[in-house]
Amino acid sequence: DGGITQSPKYLFRKEGQNVTLSCEQNLNHDAMYWYRQDPGQGLRLIYYSQIVNDFQKGDIAEGYSVSREKKESFPLTVTSAQKNPTAFYLCASSIGFKGLSGANVLTFGAGSRLTVL
């Protein structure tokens, strides 16, 4: 079955550590996204990528970094510079990005819950 796989599902981090969240898709989608979800808030966009070897900052990129070396993979690193990293992180993908293709739905992974100890 096609879909998005996020790992790990749960992650604990000590303050000052960097951690990397994995996101892999086998949907052949061009665009990929990372969102952060906090209780009582909508999803906030961290980074997005329209195509391999290209990515752009979203609304809350500070303290995060990404790479897009392969179409299938879009890992997110939460760095020690992120002041409040405890959250639920969601990776998503879509067929296209602009115009009507951008109206295509987002397919989401099951999420990764990061807790800072």
Place this chain on the structure above:
Amino acid sequence: AQSVAQPEDQVNVAEGNPLTVKCTYSVSGNPYLFWYVQYPNRGLQFLLKYITGDNLVKGSYGFEAEFNKSQTSFHLKKPSALVSDSALYFCAVRGTSGSARQLTFGSGTQLTVLP
């Protein structure tokens, strides 16, 4: 700036009764509108979308939504609620002239269907 409002944090409804989850939006130009559902500790799942055409959109699991341009609303409805419909529902919007980068989500409405 575009925005989405889901005025109710929590909606409770008895099983078998109709349900409505409200959503209003603000966007420049014409909108693309979406509803997603999230079960505990899971990602979001697509329910339905409005792009153009018929104002009444039918989606998965018996859900439907009505686009009302004059009221800038896109309320989610279901004629007869099931206990299994209990979940967190998100409305999202972006302008047709924009890109997926500009998709804005509401804060979510927790729907509880009581047996």
